[in-house]
Amino acid sequence: MEENFVTFFRKHNLTKGYTDNEINQFVSLLQEITYKAGEIILKEGQKNDSFYFLYDGELLVMKYDDVSDNYYLINSMKTGAQFGEMSVITGESTSAMVKAKTDCIVLVLSHKNALSHEVNTKLLLACSRNVSKRLQLISEKQARLLAEEARREREKLTLEIQQRDQELTICSTELRNTKKHFTTLYLDQYEIDESRPFGDIIGTSPLMQNIFELIKSLSDTDTTVMITGESGTGKGMIAVAIHQMSKRSNEAFISVNCAALSDELLASELFGHKRGAFTGATEDRVGRFQMADGGSLFLDEIGDISPKQQAYLLRILETGEYERVGDSKTLRVDVRVIAATNRSLEQKVSEGTFREDLYYRLNVMNILAPPLRDRKEDIPLLSDHFRKHFNQQLNRKVERFSKEARRLLTNYKWPGNVRELRNTIERALLLCRETKLQKHHLPQEFSTSNDVGYTHKPKQIKKEITPDTKPVLDADTVNSALVASYWNVTQAAKSLNISRVHLHRLIKKYKLTRD
Template identity: 45%
Template sequence: MNLTILVVDDEKNIREGLIRALELDGYEVLGAEDGKQAWELVQKRPVDLVVTDLKMPRLSGEELIKNITSTQPNLPIIVLTGHGTVENAVTAMRHGAYDFLTKPVNLDRLSLLVKRALETRVLAKEHQALKEEVEKLEKKRQFAQIIGKSAQMQRVFEVINQVASTRASVLITGESGVGKELVADAIHHLSDRREGPFIKTHCAALTETLLESELFGHEKGSFTGAVGQKKGRFELADGGSIFLDEIGEINPSVQVKLLRVLQEKSFERVGSEKSLEVDVRVISATNRDLKKEIAAGRFREDLYYRLNIVNIHIPPLRERKEDIPLLAATFLTEIAEENHKTIEGIDPKARLALYNYSWPGNVRELRNCMESSIVLCKGNIITFDDLPPAVRTADDGQYIRLEVGVSMDQAEKEIIRQTLIHLRGNKSRTAEVLGIGRKTLHRKLHDYNLIEEFGNSDI
C-alpha cells in the first residue's frame, strides 16, 4: 500500500534531509516550504501524514494544524519543534496533532513515530479498499446481497444467472447460515417473474396440519379453528415464485400434495374437492442430505427429482476463507452505520483470528460476531479483545492451517498471506522469515493477487 507523507519546513536542508530519510523507509514524500504551500497541497491530493514545523512564514504550523483538523480530522500530524517551543508543540497536540519531535530530529525516533501514526491510517485505507472491492463485485453481477470472490461463489453466481430466466425448479443446499434465502431472492429477482409475487414459507416452523393449510389454503369449517376460507401460499404465489425453506422437514402427506403441484400444477384447498390451477416457480432449500432421507424412507424420491432439476450448493464459510475479509468489511460498514459508530477497520491480530476461526454458524455467525465487536469496540479500530470469546479462544496465530488437497500454489499463497498478517504487513521481515529475497516476495505478491491487500511498497 503506497503511503504519502508531506514534510513542511521553511529550512531547506532540514526539509530535504527528512524527505530523503522517509523515502528510504519506502514512503512517497512531498515537500512544502511553508504552511500556505502545504495547505494547498493537502487540498489538491491525498496525503496520509503531515510532518510540520511550527514557526514558518505566510501560514504558521499552528494555523496549518487548525485548517487540517477542521477538514480532515483523521489525518495524523507530527510536529517538529525547537527545545524552546515545546510548550507550543503540546498546545498543537491539544488542537489535534498526533505527537511532536524536538530538533535536531532523531531519524530513528521519527521512523518509529511515523510508523505508529500511520497504523490506524493503513487500517482505514485497507478497509476502504475492501469496501471498493465489494462495490466492484456488486457492479459485475446483478444482485448485491451475496458477497464473495472465491471460485466456489463465482460458480454459484454463474449458475444463478443461468437458471434465473428459466422455469426450472431449484434446490438450494448448504449448511445453516450460508445464505440460502439470499440465493432464492436473487433467482426470483433476476427471473421473468420478478414483477410477480415471491412468497416464502419456513416449513420447519409449522405443524403437519398447519403446514398443509398454509401451503394449500383451507375452506371454512375444514378443521377446528378454520373460521373462514383462506388462500394458501401456492395460490398467493400464482404468477410468481414460492420459496420453501427447510423442505426436508415436510411430512409424507404434504409431500404427496407438493408432488402433484409440481407435476400437474393443480391442488385442492383443505376441505375442498375443487381443483385450483396455478403457475408457480418452486425454489426450495435444505441443510439436510435428502439422499440419506430418501434411503431412510423419510423423503419421497420422485419429489426429490422434481425439486432438484437444478441444484445450487453453497459451500460453508470455512471452505471459502478468502471471502471472510470482504464479508467482514461489508458487515462492519453496514452495522457501524446502523449503530451510529465510526469504525475505520480491523487490526491485524483480529483479522487473523477471524480468518482462523472455523465459523460453524457460517455467514450468519460472522455477521453476529461483527455486530458484537462493533457494539463493544471502545475506539475506532476493532481489536482482538473486541471479538467474541469463541473467536478469541479458537485463534492461534502461531499456526497456518491448510486444507488437505490444496495445490502447491494455493499453499504458498496462504503461507505468504498468513505470515504477512502475523508480521503486521512488514515485507522485509516476512521475506526474512520465509527465507526468500524481497524482490521474490514482491513478485509473488503480484502473482497471487495480494498487492491490493498488502500494498505495493517495499517495507
C-alpha cells in the same frame, strides 16, 4: 227483438258486408242469453266452441294470479264487443275469465251452427283475420316485452359485471399488496437489497463465482431449484437472487419455513383452507401457492415435511393443481418452486422418509451453498459489509479492523457460517467505541482457539461423557461453551459432549445468565 239484432249486426264490423238476407239468416242462428252482474260467462282454461257477441251491458276480462290466489283485471268490454273466437279458431283453452260487470245480453253462435250454413263463411273468414291480427299484435307486444325484459336484464347484468369487476379489482389489489407485503417482509428480515443483481450475496471466491454463474444460467428458465448447504450459508439469499434474476422478478417472492409448522398448519399455509374446514377456520384463507402465483415460492427446510404433504407437493409440481383444505374445487397456479435444506435428502430417500419421485422433481438443478470455512477469501469482504451495515444500525463509526482482528476472523472455522460471522460483527461493534475494531472486541474464544482449529470446544473433553463417568464440568467450562455458541444450547451441549437436559441442569446449578 230480432229486428233489433238485425240492426245491431248491420253496424257490426264482422257483418258489415252482409246483405239483409244474410244478416237475417245469421241472426236466426244466434242464441240470446241474459247474464246477471257478477255471473261468469267463460272460465279461464275451459274449452270453448262458441262465438260471443255482447249486445248490451259491460263485461270484465280477468286472469288468475298464483301468488295472490286471486283474479286481477286485464281488460273490459262494452256493447258491440265479440269474444271467444280466439279459442274456437286456435282450438286452445280460454286464456282468461269473462265475467258480467252489469246485467247484460250476450248473443251466442255455436261453432256447429257456424259451420252448417254458408252465410257464416264470411264470418269465419273475418274472425280468422281478426284472430290473426290479434295474434300478430300479441306477438309484437310479447316481442316488445321480451325485448324490454332483455334490455333490463342486460342492464342488470352489465351492472353486476361492473360491480364484480370492481370487487375483482379490489381483491386483485389486496392480493398484490399481500404478495408485496410478504416479499418485503422476507427481504427486510434478511436485510436484502433487491436493487442489486445478487442481493446481499457477497464473494469473489471461485466457489461464489460458480454460484453466480449458475444463477445467471437459470435466469431465463422456470426450472425447479434445490439449494443445499449447512445452516447459515445463505440459502435464502441465493433463492432471492434466483428470483430477482428471473423473468418473474416483478411478481411475488413468497417464503415458507416448512420446519416451523405442524403438518396440519403447513397444509393450510401452503394450500389455503375453506371456512369451516377445521376448528378455528372462521374464514377462507389464501395459501402461499396462490400468493406466489406468477412468481416464486421458496420452501425452506423442505426435508422436514411429512410423507402426506410430500404427496400433495408432488402433485402441484407435476400438474400445477391443488385443492384448498376442506374444499373440493381444483385450483391452478403458475409458480416456480425453489427449495432448500441442510439435510441429506439422498439419505432420507434411502431411509424411505422422503419420496424419491419428489426428490428428483425438486432436484432438477442443485446449488450447493458452500460453508464459510471453504471460502476464507470472502471473509474480509463479508466482515467489511457487516461492519458498514452495523455502523449505520448501531450508530457506530468503526472504520476498519486491526490486522490481528482480521486475522482472527479469517482463520476461525465458522461452524455457524455467514450467520455466525454477522452476529459476531454485530456483537463486536456493540463493544467497540473506537474507529478501529481490535482483537479484544471479538469473543475471547477467538484468541484461545484460533491456532488449534477451534470447533466450539473451549476445553477439549477427551473422554466421552456417559451417565457412568459423570465428570464434573466447572462453571467456566460451561459458560465458555455457551458464549462460544451464542447460547445455542444444542450446539453448546454438543461441544461439551453432554445432553441438553444435563446442560440445562448445569446452567441452573451455576446460575449462569446470558449477558
